[in-house]
Amino acid sequence: MSMTVILAEKPSVAKNIADALKIKTKQDGFYEGPNYIITWAFGHLLQLYDAKDYDTKMAKWKLDNFPFVPETFHYKVKSNPRNRDTADPGAKKQISIVKRLMQRRDVEKIVSACDYDREGQLIGDSIIRYIKPNKPVYRLLLNEWTEQEVLRGLQTMRPNTELTPLYDAGIGRQWADWVIGINLTSVATLRYQSGRGKVLNIGRVLLPTLKIIYDRDEEIRLFKPEPYFKLLATFRTPDKEFYEGVYKEDKTDKFKDREPLQNILQQIQGKQGQIKDKQTEDKKEWCPPLFNLSGLQGYMTGRYSGWTSDKVLKVAQTLYEKKYITYPRTSSTALEESLVGKAAGVLKKVAAGLPYESEIKFTRSKRVFNNSKVSSHSAIIPTYVLPKRLTPDQELVYAAIKNRFIMQFMPVAVYQETTLETVIPEVSLSGSFISKGRIQLVDGWKKVEKQQTKETLLPDVQKDMIVDTWETSVTSHMTQPPKPHTEKTLLRVMETCGKGKQDEEEVEEVLRGFSIGTPATRAETIKKLKDIHYISNKGKELHVTDTGRKLVDTFPVKPLFDLTFTGRLEKTLADIEDAKVGREEFLEMIFSFTKDAVQTMKQDEAAPIRTIEKQTLTYEVLGKCPACGGDVVEGYKGFGCKNYKKSCSFIIWKADKFLGSMRKKPTKTMVKALLKSGTAHVKGLTSKRGKKFSAYLSYKKNTDNEYYSWNMEFEKK
DSSP, rough: OOOEEEEESHHHHHOOOOOOHTTTOEEETTEEEESSSEEOOOSSSSSOOOOOHOOGGSSSOOGGOOSSOSSSSEEEEEEEETTEEEEOOOHHHHHHHHHHHTTTEEEEEEESSSSSSSSHHHHHHHHHHHHOOSEEEEEOOOOOOHHHHHHHHHSOEEGGGHHHOOOHHHHHHHHHHHIIIIIIHHHHHHEEEESOOOOOOTTHHHHHHHHHHHHHHHHHHHHHOOEEEEEEEEETTTTOOEEEEEEBBTTTTTTSSSSHHHHHHHHHHHOOOEEEEEEEEEOOOOOOOOHHHHHHHHHHHHHHHTTHHHHHHHHHHHHTTTTOOOOSSOOOOOOOOGGGGHHHHHHHHHHOOOTTGGOOOOOTTTTTOOOOBBBSOOOBBBBOOSSSSSHHHHHHHHEEEEHHHTTTSOEEEEEEEEEEEEEOOOOOOOOOEHHHHHEEEGGGGGGGTTOOOOOOOOOOOTTEEEEEEEEEEEEEOOOOOOOOOOOOHHHHHHHHHOOTTTTTTSSSOOOOTSSSSSSSHHHHHHHHHHTTTEEETTTTEEOOOHHHHHHHHSSSSSGGGHHHHHHHHHHHHHHHHTSOOOOHHHHHHHHHHHHHHHHHHHHHHOOOOEEEOOOOOOOOOEOTTTTOEEEEEEOOOEHHHEETTTTTOOOEEEHHHHHHHHTTOHHHOHHHHHHHHHHHEEEEEEEETTTTEEEEEEEEOOSSSSSSEEEESSSSS
């Protein structure tokens, strides 16, 4: 029997494929059934060589060693995060399993089922090229992992060679970022940092993103508030009802000088007004478009405190892997026209039982189904698989996606706007008083999220009606600086390189690919800028730190801060995907730019950007190592056993991810308690919803590998 090996990007996706094929037999690292073997990666199983792997002299950073660009690029099994000189044991084991499966004699065909994007293509192709199975390779291209789609996709696979341009774009991105990162980060750290312990990160996407926040902070810092004035009048109708009007002249109601308005005020006091004009118009409000990733991230971070764009992506990814939503890493806000039938079926499922179900009508509109607005992947929508059990975070993200989908098929919201123009006949004025009223006539799509519209009611008046001028006042105001960036506004600028309509819900369609980063990497970029302390957040506001400001002010490689320069690089990668440009042309440009940038830094005489004070470590013994009995002391990066470099693997990292997820870092007191009694009572932990709590933590060796894991309990045993 001839077998086909399917390589998925993650174990959860492999299970979805196995479920669709009704394969229940799970082995160590794969599923096997009639005709199919399904195995998986853990994202990237391979990574590019480190610089020292090419040349041992690169093990030490010296200015003379740079610029460094390998003649050919090589891959190795992903490094162990605890010891970068060794391979990650999990990755090493899994790639050997994948290799054995692909080289089996009964296997005639290989299918890459990694995500249908630049990174997914790179993950699958790099593993297959590393193994060299010398068998035909096909590509499974799906937008969701439901059973129907998996079975349909297996019938419509494409030869993997047709996806070579996508692989070339992935290679171009990976090699370019490696060369820029290795060279510019190393040289910048050597030239512009005083003290050791950190690196001065320089990146193709990091720096222009930093510059966006820097520029906004500078606008706010340099902003000089200026006063302006308004003239308000309250009028009384014959029925003794009141309405307010704002004085408008030459299309403005804001005036630089108070005196002219004060003169008008004195002239009109006690005089009667007349309604010169009344205009009533029904206006339509269309619902916002379907979500792309940036739109979803902006919506969630703007609506819920404590949410970051990185968190939104992670939660959306879990929903995708559980088959509840379509592919989240998309830049499109419309659906392919071929999805009309599928969307109708999904709508019927998700709309069932809603109180406004009778108002939902499926239509094939160009606002929703439009091939010209889709690049690679359609917008994010629910699938026909309805979730049974979700975490609170998943519920919020799923509800946002589902509601936005349903809104597209609800009636348009309609409001009635009334504009009154009131004049003072006895006084010769070049302007008049304008009043606006608004009444919601049709809630339409606003019912889905129970949006309340503020109504402004005007009294029932008619043209030419005489009214009393009841009260008048001149009010003083100050011009306001621009608002600090939030993740929502920053994502919008990154998405369009500042060329879109940044203050509107619907971003303008721009040239495909002309952006900073991709939907998949923007959240990671913002998170990294925070982690390396180039930016900080104050609530939802993002601000540049002193280090970030000095970097922008003094770092001499100015093109890296230029949105247009970075946008062109991303556009070139999109052109490689579309087979309009070859990857060699792009890489040559990147290598040349990097070499010039290194020379620029070497010749620059700028002062240090960051000075790191030397930490004084006492090497106080905190307790005995549970693994080998050695002394546990505090190091720069963690609390570890003194025998760590020899044979012992016990360490509690200061940047521990488990504790970090609860906004906590390990302390000496915590470590002492863990070593003494096996548990530590830790206060001030923060839940995903932002609530503080306490728990008993233990840190114990896993039974099946050499690593240690945390355990949390709420009552002491």
